[in-house]
Structure formats: C-alpha cells, structure tokens
Amino acid sequence: MSPLAPTPARTPPIDLATLPLDYEGFRTLAQDGRLTDHEKIGFPPAYREGFEDAIWTDITAKLPMLIEAEGQTVVDIGPGCAALPKRLIELCRDRGHTLVLADSPEMLALLPDVAGVTRKCEGLFPNNAAAVSAVAGAPADALLCYSVLHYIHLDASSLDFIDATAALLASGGRALIGDIPNLSKRRRFFATERGQAFHRAFTGSTEPYDVTQDAPAPGKIDDAVLASLIARAQSRGCDAYLLPQGPDLPMANRRDDLLLVRP
Structure with missing residues (x-):
C-alpha cells in the first residue's frame, strides 16, 4: 500500500443484541x-x-x-x-x-x-x-x-x-x-437475592434489577x-x-x- 493511501476503516464490532436472530x-x-x-x-x-x-x-x-x-x-x-x-x-x-x-x-x-x-x-x-x-x-x-x-x-x-x-x-x-x-424461570430467579447478586456480578452495576413478574412478553x-x-x-x-x-x-x-x- 502506498504510504499516502488512506488507512482502511476498521470494521465495527458486531452487536448481536441488535441483529434479528431468526x-x-x-x-x-x-x-x-x-x-x-x-x-x-x-x-x-x-x-x-x-x-x-x-x-x-x-x-x-x-x-x-x-x-x-x-x-x-x-x-x-x-x-x-x-x-x-x-x-x-x-x-x-x-x-x-x-x-x-x-x-x-x-x-x-x-x-x-x-x-x-x-x-x-x-x-x-x-x-x-x-x-x-x-x-x-x-x-x-x-x-x-x-x-x-x-x-x-x-x-x-x-x-x-x-x-x-x-x-x-x-x-x-x-x-x-x-x-x-424460560421467561418465567428467569423472572423467578432474578427476583431472589441470589439472582440480584448474580446480576450485579455479571453487569458490574450496583442498581437493583427490576423484575416485573406479570408483564406481557410477546414471542417469548x-x-x-x-x-x-x-x-x-x-x-x-x-x-x-x-x-x-x-x-x-x-x-x-x-x-x-x-x-x-x-x-
């Protein structure tokens, strides 16, 4: 590559959470x-x-x-x-x-x-x-x-x-x-202190993880x-x-x- 040529742009990392996983x-x-x-x-x-x-x-x-x-x-x-x-x-x-x-x-x-x-x-x-x-x-x-x-x-x-x-x-x-x-199992777990501790350790957040037990979740x-x-x-x-x-x-x-x- 010529020293005057522009540096190719780096490909941005993939964020799986933003992709349609179907x-x-x-x-x-x-x-x-x-x-x-x-x-x-x-x-x-x-x-x-x-x-x-x-x-x-x-x-x-x-x-x-x-x-x-x-x-x-x-x-x-x-x-x-x-x-x-x-x-x-x-x-x-x-x-x-x-x-x-x-x-x-x-x-x-x-x-x-x-x-x-x-x-x-x-x-x-x-x-x-x-x-x-x-x-x-x-x-x-x-x-x-x-x-x-x-x-x-x-x-x-x-x-x-x-x-x-x-x-x-x-x-x-x-x-x-x-x-x-299993959304129900997930909600049950994160509603417990053990689940809250797991969330804090995984995310590094000190904020309580709000778990709404009966919220509708279409497609889950x-x-x-x-x-x-x-x-x-x-x-x-x-x-x-x-x-x-x-x-x-x-x-x-x-x-x-x-x-x-x-x-």
Whole structure:
C-alpha cells in the first residue's frame, strides 16, 4: 500500500443484541467472516467458550443412546456451526450412527461431510419435516434440538414443531429439546437475592434489577408455553418431561430442557 493511501476503516464490532436472530438472520451470520463460530450461532464467546464439555455431558446423559448404542439414526435440528455439532459428528462416526443435520444451507456448508455418517437437509424445521424424514430414511432413535426452539418459536408454530418431532421418533426414541430460555424461570430467579447478586456480578452495576413478574412478553417462551408443549407431545403419543440443566451449564438458572420419549 502506498504510504499516502488512506488507512482502511476498521470494521465495527458486531452487536448481536441488535441483529434479528431468526432463520434468515442466522443465514446472514453464517456468511459473516468477521464472526467466531459462537457468534455465528448467536452467542457472545463468554456464553459458550469453556462450557462445551459440561454441555456435552448434560446432553449425552439425557440422550444415552448416543454413547451406549451403535448404528442409531440421529437427527440434529438447527446444529449451527460451533463445537457441539462437530463433536456429535465425531461421535456418530465412532459409533456407526447415521446423522441427519437440518439447518440453513449457509450453516450446513460450515460443517464437515463425513461419508456414510452425515446427511444434510436444508430448510427451516418443522416446515421441512417431510424432507428430514426422507433424508433420515428411518425413524430417529435420538433427536437433538439445542438452543434453537426459541428461534423456531418466532418463525413457525411451536405446536407444529412438537408434532413433527414426535412423528420422527422411533419406538423407544428420545428427543432432547434443550437450552430453552424460560421467561418465567428467569423472572423467578432474578427476583431472589441470589439472582440480584448474580446480576450485579455479571453487569458490574450496583442498581437493583427490576423484575416485573406479570408483564406481557410477546414471542417469548414461558411456563405456560412449555406446559402446552408437554401436553401436545403427550397427545402425540410421547411421554414428556421438563428437566433442569446441570448446575455447571452457563444459563442453567434461567433455561430448561424438554425431553420427549416415544414408548
């Protein structure tokens, strides 16, 4: 570069809080070379880096067939492109599982193709549920949808999501719909002194954190939404359970897991 040439302007940092985090928004993030893998899936690095082992342990405890069986059919809805789906791909290769990865084409392009293991299905679930079933070629023994339901909740019907998920499961199959932000649980936590102390430590603020328990929050998942999803799964022939996350997970104090089991 000529010494007289102007210095190129620095690209401003990404503020994830200002971006539309929906299916189309994540397609855009996946193509942004400025972002880390965690940022491409909507997380500031501090929310995920260093926690992958604990998250993985929690997932495999709730989907034990991933590590205890061989030759399973596994479906990952909205895997993104960070460390967890890559770890799942390696596990499926080691255990002889077939793994269906369902996400946008932009996200799927960031995940490796492993012959005889990975099958990719583009599109927004549950709208592409028939395609996912066809690509899988068999009912799912294990289905994982982690940190994704609250985005699907904005783009599609959560009840349709439960219907499609239940329909994919084999007899004895399990679906872990994990890391669901529960607004009711969040409000309960931050209304306590422990929650207030957590907020002060996280933000550095000395001001009390105002928690309005009954304020409407359109588009958010709360106790009532989760209860309706449990009832819907039961009506579709599955047992359904709301489970806590391990205490060493980064957002266990304000998120829940939903487990569906096909008898």
